[in-house]
Amino acid sequence: MTERFTLARMGVPGNEVPVVRSGSRVLDARGVADDFDRAFFEGCGINRVREVLGNLPEFAGDGQRVGPPIARPGKIVCIGLNYRDHAEETGAVAPPEPVVFMKDPSTMVGPFDDVFIPRGSTKTDWEVELGVVIGKVARYLASPDEALAHVAGYAVSHDLSEREFQLERGGQWDKGKSCETFNPFGPDLVPAEYVDDPQQLGLRLWVNGELRQNGSTSNMLFSVAHIVWHLSQYMVLNPGDVINTGTPAGVALGIPGRPYLRAGDTVELEIDGLGRATQRMVQA
Incomplete structure (x- = not known):
């Protein structure tokens, strides 16, 4: 069974990086998502993250500002x-x-x-x-x-x-x-x-x-x-x-x-x- 994970975004306002938190690890999600936006969710992005979770690299910028976990919504x-x-x-x-x-x-x-x-x-x-x-x-x-x-x-x-x-x-x-x-x-x-x-x-x-x-x-x-x-x-x-x-x-x-x-x-x-x-x- 895939390890539990959550979605987050880190970095300066307007230039956040999508990351995945899994246990104590913060993983760089840019290999699977440009951002956690409409296109990501529309394309079953959470399922794609689940499939590649074990292959995502550690996020080098851990400790940066935590932004909202999704990009600006349509509404x-x-x-x-x-x-x-x-x-x-x-x-x-x-x-x-x-x-x-x-x-x-x-x-x-x-x-x-x-x-x-x-x-x-x-x-x-x-x-x-x-x-x-x-x-x-x-x-x-x-x-x-x-x-x-x-x-x-x-x-x-x-x-x-x-x-x-x-x-x-x-x-x-x-x-x-x-x-x-x-x-x-x-x-x-x-x-x-x-x-x-x-x-x-x-x-x-x-x-x-x-x-x-x-x-x-x-x-x-x-x-x-x-x-x-x-x-x-x-x-x-x-x-x-x-x-x-x-x-x-x-x-x-x-x-x-x-x-x-x-x-x-x-x-x-x-x-x-x-x-x-x-x-x-x-x-x-």
């Missing part, structure tokens, strides 16, 4: 109010079907990169989320039973929000979600085959060492399978696209006093089996 689709406790803490009614909005794909940054507090922002908020990467085209799926076969893998996603821009300034949610650096992603993409049940994963987030979110994907209103099926009725999900599946309770918006993020704060987040990430807040 980032987000699901709002997908945990009942989060809906309750924000004073919202649990939605009868998924709340869908889009996030600028250029917001994706590495899991340890700085996050910029937008100019004029006083309400930048945190949200740990299960990120889903699409592995093959999903179009008008017949039922949720077909959906998980279209998932390439899972990653830790930080879907930051500016609540004033999102909720108080009118228009769509997107402008409170698409600020620069507002989607740290990774550290790794864990292939779907290594996640036994995406609805049984613990999610946690700390701000300056204080636990703020501690939830489980078992409390999602709409499962990953349901979300992928649902979205496929309204848009084509392409290989390499990302879905942010919602956040549990514990965001600043729902805490008395609303302790929003400020420059100098540090956020740490993790999901069972998918890794841990840390970001420092800096002023844009």
